Amino acid sequence: VFTEEDKYGLYSNLLFKYFLAEGVVCGHHLFVASAKEHPDNILKELPAPLLDDAYRNELGEEVTAVKSEDFQDSMKIAWRYQNLPKMEASPTTSTKFGHYYDVSKTMSPELLQSLKWHSFYLPEELSLQPNVKTCNMNSAYTRLLQSLQRIIYQEGFDGSDPQKKQKNILRIGIQSLGSVLWGDDICSSDTPEDIHSLTKFLYVLRGLLRKSLSACIITVPAHLIQNKAIMERVTNLSDVVVGLESFIGSERETNPLYKDYHGLVHVHQIPRLNSLICDVSDTKDLAFRLKRKLFTIE
Amino acid sequence: QGKFTLLRDTGTDGSFLVHHFLSFYLRAGCKVCFVALLQSFSHYNIVAQKLGVSLTAARERGQLVFLEGLKSCLDLVFGEEEEQQSGQPSPLQFIRERASDLKALFDFVRTSLTPIGGDSWKGPVLLVDDLGVLLSLGATPVAVLDFIHYCRVAVCCQLKGNIVVLVHSGEDSEDEENELVVNSLCHHSDLILWVEGLATGFCKDVHGQIKIIRRVSLELMAEQDRVQIYQYKIQDRNVTFFARGLSAAVL
Numbered sequence: 314v315f316t317e318e319d320k321y322g323l324y325s326n327l328l329f330k331y332f333l334a335e336g337v338v339c340g341h342h343l344f345v346a347s348a349k350e351h352p353d354n355i356l357k358e359l360p361a362p363l364l365d366d367a368y369r370n371e372l373g374e375e376v377t378a379v380k381s382e383d384f385q386d387s388m389k390i391a392w393r394y395q396n397l398p399k400m401e402a403s404p405t406t407s408t409k410f411g412h413y414y415d416v417s418k419t420m421s422p423e424l425l426q427s428l429k430w431h432s433f434y435l436p437e438e439l440s441l442q443p444n445v446k447t448c449n450m451n452s453a454y455t456r457l458l459q460s461l462q463r464i465i466y467q468e469g470f471d472g473s474d475p476q477k478k479q480k481n482i483l484r485i486g487i488q489s490l491g492s493v494l495w496g497d498d499i500c501s502s503d504t505p506e507d508i509h510s511l512t513k514f515l516y517v518l519r520g521l522l523r524k525s526l527s528a529c530i531i532t533v534p535a536h537l538i539q540n541k542a543i544m545e546r547v548t549n550l551s552d553v554v555v556g557l558e559s560f561i562g563s564e565r566e567t568n569p570l571y572k573d574y575h576g577l578v579h580v581h582q583i584p585r586l587n588s589l590i591c592d593v594s595d596t597k598d599l600a601f602r603l604k605r606k607l608f609t610i611e
Numbered sequence: 612q613g614k615f616t617l618l619r620d621t622g623t624d625g626s627f628l629v630h631h632f633l634s635f636y637l638r639a640g641c642k643v644c645f646v647a648l649l650q651s652f653s654h655y656n657i658v659a660q661k662l663g664v665s666l667t668a669a670r671e672r673g674q675l676v677f678l679e680g681l682k683s684c685l686d687l688v689f690g691e692e693e694e695q696q697s698g699q700p701s702p703l704q705f706i707r708e709r710a711s712d713l714k715a716l717f718d719f720v721r722t723s724l725t726p727i728g729g730d731s732w733k734g735p736v737l738l739v740d741d742l743g744v745l746l747s748l749g750a751t752p753v754a755v756l757d758f759i760h761y762c763r764v765a766v767c768c769q770l771k772g773n774i775v776v777l778v779h780s781g782e783d784s785e786d787e788e789n790e791l792v793v794n795s796l797c798h799h800s801d802l803i804l805w806v807e808g809l810a811t812g813f814c815k816d817v818h819g820q821i822k823i824i825r826r827v828s829l830e831l832m833a834e835q836d837r838v839q840i841y842q843y844k845i846q847d848r849n850v851t852f853f854a855r856g857l858s859a860a861v862l
Contacts, residue, residue, distance in 0.1 A: 513747070519681055523651045545786045546746070549744075550747060586650075589847060590845050590846065
């Protein structure tokens with residue numbers, strides 16, 4: 314899952330933490346990699362899950378407010394759209410998929426205690442061993458791939474240990490890939506020295522994910538990458554690509570159409586795996602907002 | 612026979628055509644070399660089964676040679692040094708070396724499709740999904756075009772087989788290297804199947820439009836290329852094509 318960061322990284326960071334938090338709640342293994350924030354701190358800031366009754370109440374307040382407002386507005390657009398069902402604002406009780414989180418609280422240390430996870434903090438990793446380069450790829454990326462591969466193999470996520478009875482999923486989170494902190498100059502230079510490092514990294518990562526029980530979220534400061542060809546190639550190599558565009562400091566901030574929202578969600582790519590068809594939702598214009606407790610996408 | 616077909620998509624996913632050609636040629640009894648760079652073997656196998664073909668069986672009986680790019684790359688990156696030097700060079704050898712050509716990949720294709728005595732397959736076919744990945748992995752556009760050229764000579768001319776290649780292109784693409792490769796391939800293709808998203812945006816009943824361009828101008832000097840346009844809808848086990856504006860939802 315590839316997330317194009319919003320300009321100040323505020324909201325993409327939130328999505329990143331949601332992904333990891335979900336892993337904690339589901340009992341998955343985590344692998345957290347970052348070049349700027351120590352993974353220990355990232356984990357401390359994961360949002361607290363809302364447990365069953367609590368979340369329904371929270372949601373109820375938010376959702377009813379939305380429904381009454383936009384109902385009148387949308388009907389005026391065109392008679393043809395009158396008969397289209399509105400996008401589901403909350404899942405129905407029968408299909409419980411995922412959990413809800415309260416962003417005003419952090420996850421309790423008890424929940425984190427039983428968590429099995431691995432940390433990759435680049436400044437620490439680089440100081441441990443001398444620089445290693447493989448396949449003309451940036452050494453930070455190489456190190457990260459080696460670390461990932463080692464964990465996948467040792468913990469048996471690739472099915473290499475038939476003895477392991479309980480299969481688990483590895484949730485990988487990589488923060489701000491491609492940024493200067495990872496030793497890549499695609500965000501800081503018009504003519505980067507090596508435009509292939511990031512795409513090679515993604516290809517090898519894709520191979521690792523495909524052959525193991527794992528899922529990965531990556532955030533990238535796409536707005537800083539001058540060479541747009543790289544983003545096109547990155548999109549092609551990813552299964553899901555989502556771009557977050559926040560309204561902070563942009564002219565959209567004052568647009569009355571967006572007054573209830575903090576930004577837009579652009580879905581650039583959805584997975585088409587193991588099938589000819591893909592799961593395209595009916596609604597393509599999505600926006601997000603961050604209230605005191607909830608982050609919602611509508 | 613001896614034809615080069617280019618599958619091209621813009622603003623949408625043309626991989627359904629790859630699945631089609633794969634099962635089509637296997638069912639026709641051809642020997643197929645599939646250079647699958649973007650997805651795993653099981654992805655193609657699951658879809659092929661819906662289309663009535665088992666890739667596992669085809670591979671076992673020697674009809675299908677499947678290069679799983681993702682797996683080969685992992686072997687290359689994480690494999691032991693000794694293993695690599697003693698055995699055959701990896702088809703994706705170029706990833707390790709700077710300024711390298713795709714000769715190893717070509718040798719792999721040629722070896723896979725050269726008939727061995729006792730083979731009774733009808734005509735060899737090379738299928739590639741998708742060529743742009745080679746550029747992402749560091750190959751230069753010239754190296755990619757050279758690779759295709761060598762394959763044409765070996766597969767289309769010498770072995771009288773067919774080649775089908777998928778490329779992505781974008782209307783406002785800034786990937787100049789990719790556009791260069793795509794445009795060059797267009798000029799040398801016998802048949803181009805160009806899949807595009809609808810200009811009016813997403814639609815549930817019509818997923819896109821396909822332009823079929825028969826490059827008659829390549830064979831006969833004064834002739835114009837023949838272009839046909841259809842719209843299509845992708846379903847779980849099938850793709851339906853219909854004339855523009857005549858989707859079942861509209862009628």
